[in-house]
Structures are given as structure tokens and as C-alpha cells.
Amino acid sequence: MRAEIIAVGSELLLGQITNTNAKFMSAQLADIGVDVHYQTVVGDNPARLEETIRIAEGRADLIIFSGGLGPTKDDLTKETIARHAGVELESNKQALQSIEAYFERTGRPMTENNKKQALVLKDSVVLENRYGMAPGMAITVNEKTYMLLPGPPHEMEPMFRDEGIPYLQRLSGSKEIIVSTVVKFFGIGEAELEHKVQDLLDSQTNPTIAPLASKDAVTLRITAKAKTAEAAHSLIEPVLSELHNQAGEFIYGINEDTLSSKAASLLISAGLSISAAESLTAGLFTALLAEEPGISASLKGGMTVYDVQAKIEQLGLDRKRIETYGTVSSECAEALAERIREYFHTDIGIGLTGAAGPDTHDGKPAGTVWIGLAFKDRTKSYQLRLSGSRNTNRLRAANFALYYLIRELETIKSQN
Amino acid sequence: MRAEIIAVGSELLLGQITNTNAKFMSAQLADIGVDVHYQTVVGDNPARLEETIRIAEGRADLIIFSGGLGPTKDDLTKETIARHAGVELESNKQALQSIEAYFERTGRPMTENNKKQALVLKDSVVLENRYGMAPGMAITVNEKTYMLLPGPPHEMEPMFRDEGIPYLQRLSGSKEIIVSTVVKFFGIGEAELEHKVQDLLDSQTNPTIAPLASKDAVTLRITAKAKTAEAAHSLIEPVLSELHNQAGEFIYGINEDTLSSKAASLLISAGLSISAAESLTAGLFTALLAEEPGISASLKGGMTVYDVQAKIEQLGLDRKRIETYGTVSSECAEALAERIREYFHTDIGIGLTGAAGPDTHDGKPAGTVWIGLAFKDRTKSYQLRLSGSRNTNRLRAANFALYYLIRELETIKSQN
Numbered sequence: 145m146r147a148e149i150i151a152v153g154s155e156l157l158l159g160q161i162t163n164t165n166a167k168f169m170s171a172q173l174a175d176i177g178v179d180v181h182y183q184t185v186v187g188d189n190p191a192r193l194e195e196t197i198r199i200a201e202g203r204a205d206l207i208i209f210s211g212g213l214g215p216t217k218d219d220l221t222k223e224t225i226a227r228h229a230g231v232e233l234e235s236n237k238q239a240l241q242s243i244e245a246y247f248e249r250t251g252r253p254m255t256e257n258n259k260k261q262a263l264v265l266k267d268s269v270v271l272e273n274r275y276g277m278a279p280g281m282a283i284t285v286n287e288k289t290y291m292l293l294p295g296p297p298h299e300m301e302p303m304f305r306d307e308g309i310p311y312l313q314r315l316s317g318s319k320e321i322i323v324s325t326v327v328k329f330f331g332i333g334e335a336e337l338e339h340k341v342q343d344l345l346d347s348q349t350n351p352t353i354a355p356l357a358s359k360d361a362v363t364l365r366i367t368a369k370a371k372t373a374e375a376a377h378s379l380i381e382p383v384l385s386e387l388h389n390q391a392g393e394f395i396y397g398i399n400e401d402t403l404s405s406k407a408a409s410l411l412i413s414a415g416l417s418i419s420a421a422e423s424l425t426a427g428l429f430t431a432l433l434a435e436e437p438g439i440s441a442s443l444k445g446g447m448t449v450y451d452v453q454a455k456i457e458q459l460g461l462d463r464k465r466i467e468t469y470g471t472v473s474s475e476c477a478e479a480l481a482e483r484i485r486e487y488f489h490t491d492i493g494i495g496l497t498g499a500a501g502p503d504t505h506d507g508k509p510a511g512t513v514w515i516g517l518a519f520k521d522r523t524k525s526y527q528l529r530l531s532g533s534r535n536t537n538r539l540r541a542a543n544f545a546l547y548y549l550i551r552e553l554e555t556i557k558s559q560n
Numbered sequence: 561m562r563a564e565i566i567a568v569g570s571e572l573l574l575g576q577i578t579n580t581n582a583k584f585m586s587a588q589l590a591d592i593g594v595d596v597h598y599q600t601v602v603g604d605n606p607a608r609l610e611e612t613i614r615i616a617e618g619r620a621d622l623i624i625f626s627g628g629l630g631p632t633k634d635d636l637t638k639e640t641i642a643r644h645a646g647v648e649l650e651s652n653k654q655a656l657q658s659i660e661a662y663f664e665r666t667g668r669p670m671t672e673n674n675k676k677q678a679l680v681l682k683d684s685v686v687l688e689n690r691y692g693m694a695p696g697m698a699i700t701v702n703e704k705t706y707m708l709l710p711g712p713p714h715e716m717e718p719m720f721r722d723e724g725i726p727y728l729q730r731l732s733g734s735k736e737i738i739v740s741t742v743v744k745f746f747g748i749g750e751a752e753l754e755h756k757v758q759d760l761l762d763s764q765t766n767p768t769i770a771p772l773a774s775k776d777a778v779t780l781r782i783t784a785k786a787k788t789a790e791a792a793h794s795l796i797e798p799v800l801s802e803l804h805n806q807a808g809e810f811i812y813g814i815n816e817d818t819l820s821s822k823a824a825s826l827l828i829s830a831g832l833s834i835s836a837a838e839s840l841t842a843g844l845f846t847a848l849l850a851e852e853p854g855i856s857a858s859l860k861g862g863m864t865v866y867d868v869q870a871k872i873e874q875l876g877l878d879r880k881r882i883e884t885y886g887t888v889s890s891e892c893a894e895a896l897a898e899r900i901r902e903y904f905h906t907d908i909g910i911g912l913t914g915a916a917g918p919d920t921h922d923g924k925p926a927g928t929v930w931i932g933l934a935f936k937d938r939t940k941s942y943q944l945r946l947s948g949s950r951n952t953n954r955l956r957a958a959n960f961a962l963y964y965l966i967r968e969l970e971t972i973k974s975q976n
Contacts, residue, residue, distance in 0.1 A: 157596045159587025160770075164578055166601065171575025180573045181608060183601035185582065192597060199615060335631040339671050354570065355632065365576070420864075426850030427843020430864045434842030435951050437918055445870040448836075448846045448862035450855075454904065458861065488870065502853055511665065531665045533691065535851050536714070 145316055147173055147180045148204035150196055152212035152221050153295055154187040165210040165293075168301055172309055177322050177369060178206065188218040194228050201288055206312070211295030213278035215257045221292060226265055229285045233263040236270055239279040246277055265292075271307040275299045282311055289315065320369050323376035325398055327387055329362040330547045332394040337362050341390050344383070351379050361396075361403075396550050403546040408436035410553035411443075411492075414560075419488035420446040420545075421459060421480040423471065423497040424505075424513065428542040444488040449480070459483040472498055472508035474525045477516030481525075485518045492552075493518040494545055495525075501534040510534075513541045515548060561732055563589055563596045564620035566612055568628035568637050569711055570603040581626040581709075584717055588725055591738055591783065594622065604634040610644050617704055622728070627711030629694035631673045637708060638679060638697075645701045648682040651675075655686060655695040662693055681708075687723040691715045698727055705731065736785050739792035741814055743803055745778040746963045748810040753778050757806050760799070767795050777812075777819075812966050819962040824852035826969035827859075827908075830976075835904035836862040836961075837875060837896040839887065839913040840921075840929065844958040860904040865896070875899040888914055888924040890941045893932030897941075901934045908968075909934040910961055911941075917950040926950075929957045933964060 149166050156163055166183040173180050181203060186196045193212075200207045212221030226233050240262035247254040264270055264281045271280030271291075276299040282291040291308055293300045329337055334355055338345060341364075345353050351368035366383050370376035388395060397406045411418055420429045430446035433439055449455040452471055456463050461479050469475040477495040485493025494517060501510030511530035516523060528544055530537040565582050572579055582599040589596055597619060602612045609628075616623045628637030642649050656678035663670040677694045680686055687696030687707075692715035698707040707724055709716045745753055754761060754771055757780075761769050767784035782799050786792035804811060813822045827834055836845045846862035849855055865871040868887055872879050877895050885891040893911045901909025910933060917926030927946035932939060944960055946953040 156583075157586055157599065158590050159583045159585070159596075162578060162580055162583040163599070167572075167575045167578040169575070170573055174574045180575075181603065182612070183573065183579070185599035187597065195619075196598075203611075333668060335671055335673055336669065338632050339673075354574070355634075365574075422843070424850075426846045426859070427838070427862055427864060428847040428850075430842045430866075431844040431847050431954075434840075434844075434864075434866070434916075434954070437950060440866055443842070443864075443866050445866050445874065446843055446864035448843060448850075448859075448864075450846075450850070450859050450861050454861040458904070488874070500850075529665060529667050531662055534853055536691070538847075538850070 145178050145206055145312075146204045147178050147206040147208060148182045148184065148200040149180060150200060150207060150209050151183070151185045151295070152188065152193060152209060153185070154189075154218070156185045156211075157187045164297055165295070165300055168297070169208060169210070169304060172305060173312075174367075175322055175324075176309060176313055176316075177320055178312065178316075188212065188220060190220050190224045193220065193224045197225065197228055205287070206289045206291070208291045208293065208308075210293045210300055213261065213280075213292060213294050215255070215261050215277075217257075222263060222265065225290055225292065229265075229290070231283065231285060232266040234266045235259070235262050236264045236279065239264060239270060242273075242279075243277050265290075269311060271303050271311070273299055273303055275302065280304075280308070282308070284315075320371065321373050321376055322367060322369050323373055323380065324365055324367045325380050325384065327364045327366065327384065327395060328397045328401055329364070329391065329394040330396050330403060330543065332362060332391065334362050337364075337391060337394070341387065344386055344390065348383065351376075351383055353383065393551075396547060403543050403550065404432040404435050407546045407549050407553070408433055408439050408442070410550060410557065412438060412441050414553060414556060416492055416553070416556075417442050417444050417488075417490040418492040418494065418549075419444050419484045419490040420494035420496065421484035422446060422448050422495075423450060423455070423480070424500040425496045425538050425542045425545075426450060428538055429494060429496060429545050432542055432546065444490050447484060447487070455480070459487065470506045470508070472506050472512055472514060474514055474516075474527070477514035477525045478518065478523045479516070481516035481518035482523055491520065492549070494549065496541055496545055498528070498537075498541060500538050500541075511537055513537070513544070515541070515545045517548060517552060519552075561594045561622055561728075562620045563594050563622040563624060564598045564600065564616040565596060566616060566623060566625050567599070567601045567711075568604065568609060568625060569601070570605075570634070572601045572627075573603045580713055581711070581716055584713065585624060585626070585720060588721060589728075591740060592725060592729055592732075593736070593738065594728065594732075604628065604636060606636050606640045609636065609640045613641065613644055621703070622705045622707070624707045624709065624724075626709045626716055629677065629696075629708060629710045631671070631677050631693070633673070635676075638681065641706055641708065642681055645681075645706070647684075647699065647701060649679040650682050651678050652680045652686055652695060655680065658689075658695075659693050681706075685727060687719050687727070689715055689719055691718065696720075696724070698724070700731075736787065737789050737792055738783060738785050739789055739796065740781055740783045741796050741800065743780045743782065743800065743811060744813045744817055745780070745807065745810040746812050746819060746959065748778060748807065750778045753780075753807060753810070757803060760802055760806065764799065767792075767799055769799065809967075812963060818851075819959050819966065820848040820851050823962045823965050823969065824849055824855050824858070826966060826973065828854060828857050830969060830972060832908055832969070832972075833858050833860050833904075833906040834908040834910065835860050835900045835906040836910040836912065837900035838862060838864050838911075839866060839871070839896070840916040841912045841954050841958045841961075842866060844954055845910060845912060845961050848958055848962065860906050863900060863903070871896070875903065886922045886924070888922050888928055888930060890930055890932075890943070893930035893941045894934065894939045895932070897932035897934035898939055907936065908965070910965065912957055912961055914944070914953075914957060916954050916957075927953055929953070929960070931957070931961045931964060933968060935968075
């Protein structure tokens, strides 16, 4: 089944709101195996809406509309589809009752144009609106299926999920189940990852593997179709382990995992405590870790040491050493990690120092970052050369620190 | 000029990401008087993309594309437009140099397919990508203007705003100038603000005033049209001062101001130093302040004290006092502010403590936050009762601390 999603509303074309409806519907449709080929946005203009419907009918079997079901004279979706498809509008008793009940409940006066909202396409299946007045509806005419949904996301989403999707599943009589696993990578670019796993990407049809770049991570979505969820999972499993073989060092998690949630859960389950001394990130590393509930079991504290004097005085860094190597150095990052670990009496200490930009810092070009990790028996450090803006660099530095921490914690875990 | 926005990317059709690019571009185009009639999303499929272009050409003079300029073989926007419009692709020297420089800077290996990103449509105007590799471009062929922009919003947005929009303004030779001023509010809800300034909203036609809610602030956009920028500004000026009369206490800045940039510039210009002791926010306050270049002149440091023991030991809080009042209290917030101020020898100390959620903390319900501000001669504190999720509460707490800081700094400034 090929689908097109049409959002109707001039406020979308004016850039006043974002079309989150198309994303929501597309994700739901992907899960039941319906291919969305186009998403279109058109204004509250009946001629342009009708032309949009005509184009959609030439390339889709299922056309889903959101918006334009309201009570004002701008709301023309039903009327336009009725005229175009040659279907009458009739007042729906159940819808009218629920609209009257709404006005009684809220004590607001009901106007004549509110009754318009009870009009539905004749012989359509009415979809109940539990969070607003306008009912949704679905109808198949001349082998095309039209589904009409309200525009406000808090009305549309439950209606589509709870009534729209089951309607489409009944319609297609599909017996196939779709299962997806999202694999998350860090420290590798999209192009480099694709190059690394090219053979795997090329050879797959079921499951399919689709790359997805985001600002701070690269993601692959593995999607399998099968008769049962178990069978779908057993198609995904070998692809997942092949990815681990080919690019395992860059994998930090799956599905809902984030760098901070993964680091937090590894810390908590290992019973290890942590603290951080941050210069360029100025608290961002501890702030990211603290996004996770329960982290107080591991995160003891941190210190933002934003100038050299603070580094030396408050953390007791060796003044000579700092003067010799500079604050943007392996030596400084390791000293920060070691000293903060002692200061808060934790198992692990993290040190972050560097030149966030836009200017050089202590003679080092913007984007130069050193990350130190101190443990009871060893200290190590990593250098980054970042090329983003000041705050992209700061966020990437904090994320890299989480990534190196995850790698260490995974190693510790595998040794126990 | 009639425009159509085409976003290219299968990840949009799979519902993996939201098409925020269409919203951003539409709002910018509305500001310069370009009517967007359609937004379309199509996948990484050359035949369907070409059909989409053909349809767009039948109904728009300006077609703006986002996405599909990347290095992978899925990225086909340039190639498809080149074939469709009969324009060659040629390697752009400047773009190639900037890509090579990127790889040199980051020390990552450059692959053959990265070179593809330096290809541009022959005779097009190249739009510089300051935050990524793929250059944008614009060209007019057979009376249709095509503008190609990268997909990632952090690359597309500055490119479109700083190069795309001025290009279109030159193209249209428009004689009317549109000037906007965005006024930013904090600590007041959208509905409450609209209620407060209802008369002003209702009575305006030029300039217009449009409210816009975002997650952490409420914004009003004042937009004036006039023959000259000066004339437009003189239309905006009286509206701005009327807003200050009616809701001035909630205004923290205009245009690009953020809470952190405003607080930073006030701190730096007053020559005041600052430090913070953070519990629930765990470094987020200092991390936000450090987003601003030059802040090292004022931000001396901070401490994340995530458990009671750390608060008492590392900051020397009075154990008895903490036991009497609890860690989520006015007394604790003020003590944190006072002690961190002494610790880092700064003019101002900030203390943040509270129950971020999801659970109660120290007997206080989730969302209870205390913010302390310590100065040489006085200490004060504010209570918040927030109702969001854990991380919404943490961010709002840090933003409220910035807001209270701004109010104090504005008062100090007006007294000098």
C-alpha cells in the first residue's frame, strides 16, 4: 500500500507551526509496513487542495489528511474531498451528540458553525475524537482510501494510533509483523561508517538497514518483516552481530540509549562513583550525566575550573607543570582527572580541558580538546580536534568524554 | 514570487525525523514577503524526486530543496536537478578546499565520496556551509530559481538566513523593506502575556505583533513594512516601549538574546565575577553561561555538589543547619550561594538546590526548587514549583537562575 500524507493549513506554510503530524503518522505507518512516498503541505485554499488531491491520487492508494476539520470558514478539507470524490456530507448523530455534550460540559455557547463539525462523508467510518470536537473519518471510493484527521496533534495522535492504524490493518488484511532495532554509533562519521559496512548495506533486503545521521551520533535502523515478532528478531540478530564485528568499537547502544543513559547505567550497575573537573565544558559533562534518574548513586560531584588560577588553587594542580605544558595538554587533563578523583573520593575522575573557540586558548587552536580519565590504578588521556562552533565543540567534548567512559566501563564489565 | 519547499530524505518519510526545515524556511520567506504555496517531502529516490520537481515547476517560481547533498550514494538532489534542468555539475575549488581543510583539521580520513560534496551546478552561486561540508547553491534556469541547501538544520539554518534570504531579496528587487524585532519574555505564560497586552495585539496592523511560544520562553515578533529600514524601525519603536510599559518585568532581551547571552553581557560589562554551587542542575547553570565567548572574564568556577555529604564536606555547609532545614530549602540555597562565592572569591554566588524528579527529594515533592543569590552585602532566595519532567525541571531551574540574575544585574546597572 502506497500512502501520501497531506497536511492542510496556511499556518504551516507561514512557518508558524511545525508539521509534527507527518512525522507521527509516517512512523506509525512504517511500523505496519505502509510505504509513505510523499508528505505534502497545502494551505486553506480549496482549488490548491483539490489539485493536491488529484496529484496524490495519481501516485498513492491511501491518502491521509490532517487539518481543516474545524468550525471556521477556513476549514474546507471535508467539503473539498466530498466535492472531488462525488460523495455527500451528512450529519452524524453520534458526532453531533458528542459536540453538544462538549458545550454543555464546558458551559460555552454553541454556535451554528459548530454543527458543521458533525458533518461526515456519507458511508464513511467515523473515528472518535476523544480530545476535541471534530470527528475523523475514513472511506474508500474508486479504489482510493481517504482518511481525514483533525490538525491539533493532541487530538490527531490518539485518534490515528487507536482507530486509524487498526482500520488500515483490517483494510490490508496484513499478517506480517515489522520489527526495528536502532543501533547507535559514536566517534565515526556517516560516510566512514557506510564505507566500513558497505557490503552489509548492499546485501540486505530483509532486514533492511537504513543510515540516519544526527548531530551527535550516527544511527542505523535494522527493520525486519516476518510472520511473528520472534521470527523478525531472529532475522535482525545476525545483522546486529555482523555490525558488532565490523564496527563494534563505535557502537554505544541500541534503541532509546543515549550516551549519558548508557554511561549512567554502566556506572550504577558496576557500583562505581565518579566526579569531573571541567574547563571548556564548564559543567556540561556532569549536567548530562545528571539527566539520568538514580545517578546520585554514582555521581558525587564536579568542579568547573574556568581559569588557570582556579585550576591551581582550588584543585591543587602543580603550578610548574601547568606552566610547562599549558592548560590545553594531556598533562593538564590527566592532572584534573586525578585531582578531582581524590577531591571527591571517587572511583573515577574525569578531566576536560581545551579551546572551545572561537579564539585560540593558551596557544592552542579552537577545537583542541584533551580528555583525561583517572582510575585507581591508571590514568589515560585522549586528544580531540574538533571543527564546530564554540558550543558544538563543547557538547562534542562532553559527549566524547561519555563515549570514552563507556568504553572503559564496558572493558571493566567484560573483565568481571 | 510563489515558492515551494521540497525536503528530500527517506528518513522523513519513515517518520524518523521531523521536517523542521520547512517551518524555518517558511517563516523566513514570510518575512520577506515570499508566498509559500506548498511544502513537499520526497524520499531518496531519483525518479520520484524528478517527478516532484516537475510538479513544483508547474506551480512555483522558486523551488527550495533541503537534504540530499551528503556524501553517500543515497544523496542525489544535485544529480537529479542537474539532469532534469540540463545543467552540468562541476567541482568547486573553494568547496573542495574547505572540505579538505575540514578533514585535515579533524584528523579523520577523507574518502573518495567526500569529494562528491564539492560538486556544484555549473554557473550557480555557491552558498557557504560554515557548519558542515556540503556547500549550498542557487541558480535560475528557464525562469525557475532553484536553491539547494543541506539537510541538517544546524547547517541549513545559518546558510539560509545569512546567504539564501539576501540572495532572494536581491533577486526580487523588492522596494519594500521588512524589519522585525523579536521581544523575549521569561517567567510568564503565553496565554497570560496575550491577556496582558491584548489591546496592543488587536490594534496593530503595521507593525504586526505575532506571539510565538517556545519551550523555555515566550516571544513576540514585531514586524514592520516600510520604504526604508529607518522608517520601519520608527514604526516598531513605540510598540516596543508600550510592551515595556505593560509587561516590562518579564522582558529579558530582544532578537538573538538568550538568557545566558544577556546574563553574560551584563556580567562582563559590569566587571562582576560569578561562581555557582549546583545540586539538581549539576553544572547546567555554569554550562549555559559558558556558551558565551568571553565569559572567562566573569565566570570563575563552579561546583556540582550532588549529595549531602559533598555539600557539607566540600563547601563547608553547616551540618546542623542542613539537618534542621533540609537540602531543599531557602537556607540551603542561600548557604550554597554564600559559600561558593567565598570559595571562588567572586562578586556573586549562585546556589541551586531542589527535587528534579521523578521522585521526591529530602521530603520535598518533585519540582520544588530553591535558587539563592549571594552578593557582598546581601543574599536572597526564590522558590520555584515546577511541574515538568526531570530534565525540563532542571533546565527551567537553570534558566530561572539566569533570569533572576539578569534582574539583579539590571537593577545594579540602573543604579550606577
